[in-house]
Amino acid sequence: MKYQYIRAxxxxxxxxxxxxxxxxxxxxxxxxxxxxLIVLLVFYVLxxxxxxxxxxxxxxxxxxxxxxxxxxxxxxxxxxxTLMEDAEEASGVDFDEDDE
Numbered sequence: 001m002k003y004q005y006i007r008a009x010x011x012x013x014x015x016x017x018x019x020x021x022x023x024x025x026x027x028x029x030x031x032x033x034x035x036x037l038i039v040l041l042v043f044y045v046l047x048x049x050x051x052x053x054x055x056x057x058x059x060x061x062x063x064x065x066x067x068x069x070x071x072x073x074x075x076x077x078x079x080x081x082t083l084m085e086d087a088e089e090a091s092g093v094d095f096d097e098d099d100e
Contacts (some may be wrong), residue, residue: 003054007047014043 018039022032 002058003051006054007044007051010047010050011040011043015040 015036018036019032022035027035
């Protein structure tokens, strides 16, 4: 959804170029419109493929970033647990409820 305007830009730009080339060469209107229609259809398909590839690449990149963030959070949590255990052992105080 992020790249929805890229497709339209590519198609319209290709259509504009085809129209300018047809006007410069002096083709008649019907053949010129047929060529522009074919160019628009071909570039629509190409632009759709490009947008899909970009979206998948960005989703994959975001997943990798979130996985690395999750890994670092898990490491932080493990470090905090280790510190708590070390502090209990160092203080010599046992917090068992059975001793009461």
